[in-house]
Amino acid sequence: MDEGNPPRATQIFADRLNSLIRMKAINGGGVTNEQIATELKADNPQLKVSGAYLSALRTGKRSRPSTELQIALARYFNVSITELMDIDGPPALDADQLNELGVRSIAMRAVGLDSDSLSTVAAVLDHVRRLQGLPEVDDQLNRPSGGRDISADG
Known part of the structure; x- marks a missing residue:
């Protein structure tokens, strides 16, 4: 595997997250990673997320967000966990x-x-x-x- 490229599953998640953020921007104006993190934490104060962490997920530098963050992101974008985590099939x-x-x-x-x-x-x-x-x-x-x-x- 090329060390400059993230693993396929990580890239699928990064691409999906970026796509959902673009769709949200088209439908209601632009949002920053920090704004998303702030909104996620407003709904779930114990959630560990920051704009920097979302940026790392979006670029594939980080992978495997916590289950709580997966659920929070799915709710934020109004999609299923399956849609968020893996376009090709259900998450395990x-x-x-x-x-x-x-x-x-x-x-x-x-x-x-x-x-x-x-x-x-x-x-x-x-x-x-x-x-x-x-x-x-x-x-x-x-x-x-x-x-x-x-x-x-x-």
Whole structure:
């Protein structure tokens, strides 16, 4: 591999991020990396992002943004994680990303529960999502209403 060029997956993400920023600029005026970072942090104060980091992602100098940043960017641009991360297919969430999100911990607690108990757990999670202002999940599509992909399978 040419050391001057980023790996293909990194370049795909950089190209996609640049494309989304260009589309946002066309639809509503130009935005800087710093403005995007500020807006992302306004919605999620714990998010670790800066204009400089977004610049590094856009140029392919950095790769593998955190899962939280992926979700925040997908919401910011109103696209699915799949659309943001990989044009050719769904993103693969590895064990570290599932642990980072706390998903694995919740899933492990659900192992062995009967269907009635699983329905109760799903209802509780739906209620918590509503309390936090998150969209409802369409169980048939494994995505919140509005099209954002949330599953590891796409």
